[in-house]
Structures are given as structure tokens and as C-alpha cells.
Amino acid sequence: MTTQPVHDGGALIPRPEKTFPALRAALAQVAPSRLAEMTTERDTVFTMATQSNSFGPIAMFQLKWATVIEIERFPDVARRLRAAEHAAQTLDREDPAWRTAMDDIRQIMDGARAQVAGE
Secondary structure: EEEEOOOOOOOOOOOOOOOOOHHHHHHHHOOOHHHHHHHHHHHHHHHHHHHOOOOOOHHHHHHHHHHHHHHOOOOOHHHHHHHHHHHHHOOOOOOOHHHHHHHHHHHHHHHHHHHHHHO
16 A cells, blocks of 8 residues: 555545555455455456457556545545436436536546546
């Protein structure tokens, strides 16, 4: 893990390295209900990487899950994302609040991705 935990409403855990064991351990702490999803996706991605003789799918897997963990490390951000996702799924696309929700989702995802990609 690469940073120290913050206990003042900030990060629940340090940002993990982008190795599978570190990502899995971090996910087990911040979103254990998603471990089965991660494992299933890992199996699919590793098969794709083997078949295509490319590390691209593995790199994308690592970035995706590092991003998920980056969001989940911050409970307020994770709650905000879930609320925006719920709004995006339940509001009519003509409702201005739907666009606001979509913008919020994009902002949260882009911000988290930038944090983990910029290490």
C-alpha cells in the first residue's frame, strides 16, 4: 500500500498497489461484496490476455479495480456515486436531474481514475 490511512473522514485504507493480491486485499476491506465479481472478471480477463497474447486486458482490469477501490476508500464519495447511479437508472432522460447525475458519475469516475493512473 502506498499511502497512510486517514482517520478524519478521509480514506478508510491506504491506496493499494495495482497488483492483483493488493487490489483483492483492499477490495476485501472496502467492498467485500464485490470480491466474487472481481474474481470472475479476473478469470475472464486472464483468458482474454492469454488468447490475444497481450497484457492490455490485464492492465485495464487493474485500472478498473484500482478505480473502484479508490472510490470505495472514501465513504462519502462512494455514497455520492451510488446516489448518482440510482438517479441515472430511475429518472427519465429528459429530466435535467438525470444529466446532473450522469455528470456526477463521470466526475467521480474520472477523478478516481486520474488518482490511480497518476501514481
